[in-house]
Amino acid sequence: MTELEAAPDGDLPLELRQRMYRQVPIAVPAIAVVPVLLGLLLATTLTPVRAGAAGLGAAGWLVALALRTPAALAASRVPRLKRAQAMATFMASISGPAEEGVRLLLVLFLVRGFDNLLWAGFGWATIEVVYTLVNAVAIRRLLVDPREKAAEARRVLASLGFLQYVKNLVPVVGAVERATVSLLHIGFTLLLGWNPWLVFATMPAHSAVNISAMGLMRRRAVIVMESGLAVVGAAVFVLGLLAWHR
Numbered sequence: 448m449t450e451l452e453a454a455p456d457g458d459l460p461l462e463l464r465q466r467m468y469r470q471v472p473i474a475v476p477a478i479a480v481v482p483v484l485l486g487l488l489l490a491t492t493l494t495p496v497r498a499g500a501a502g503l504g505a506a507g508w509l510v511a512l513a514l515r516t517p518a519a520l521a522a523s524r525v526p527r528l529k530r531a532q533a534m535a536t537f538m539a540s541i542s543g544p545a546e547e548g549v550r551l552l553l554v555l556f557l558v559r560g561f562d563n564l565l566w567a568g569f570g571w572a573t574i575e576v577v578y579t580l581v582n583a584v585a586i587r588r589l590l591v592d593p594r595e596k597a598a599e600a601r602r603v604l605a606s607l608g609f610l611q612y613v614k615n616l617v618p619v620v621g622a623v624e625r626a627t628v629s630l631l632h633i634g635f636t637l638l639l640g641w642n643p644w645l646v647f648a649t650m651p652a653h654s655a656v657n658i659s660a661m662g663l664m665r666r667r668a669v670i671v672m673e674s675g676l677a678v679v680g681a682a683v684f685v686l687g688l689l690a691w692h693r
Contacts, residue, residue: 504570637687
């Protein structure tokens, strides 16, 4: 059993839960600073802040999250998906259709122009950071609670794949990952705003990135995973900029 695998009773191993518990107070501020620095960089080098567009991007991510939740609940009833690893892989596979489908609607009907698209992508990425941190803080005490009710709650969260957010909450790794994923979201938003037909590329690419990252995490190839994410995120971001500034 790998450290990211649930124990036979469906709960997470105690050693993993204790490590996650200790990491949260250090990781939260390290990750929280990422959208602040990225926002300052974008505002000073590319275009002034468009708060309305950022809000629409954040709302889009929340809609995509809401679409994934019923799928997770249905999948949790499938026997072969009950393991945390299998559920996490399933959630990663549907992330592309859910997020890119909503992003497509966003750029088709609500957000137009380079400036607004850039900040919509930023808002999309930032609300994901906020969600990750809120989850981490809320779940932290639950991780080491010895009561059976707490164990049952952990089993439910693990079966739905939601504990994956907290497993990845390592200070430096988490900060780098959030920065590169933010660039990826901004790049995808710019590309779809430039040519909506690119959704047929961004949809599978999104899922593939998430599944590949999870596979590398399981093999503890963290440096390879972060390097790969950095390359992909930077490349998509640059492509998005070039599409609008050729």
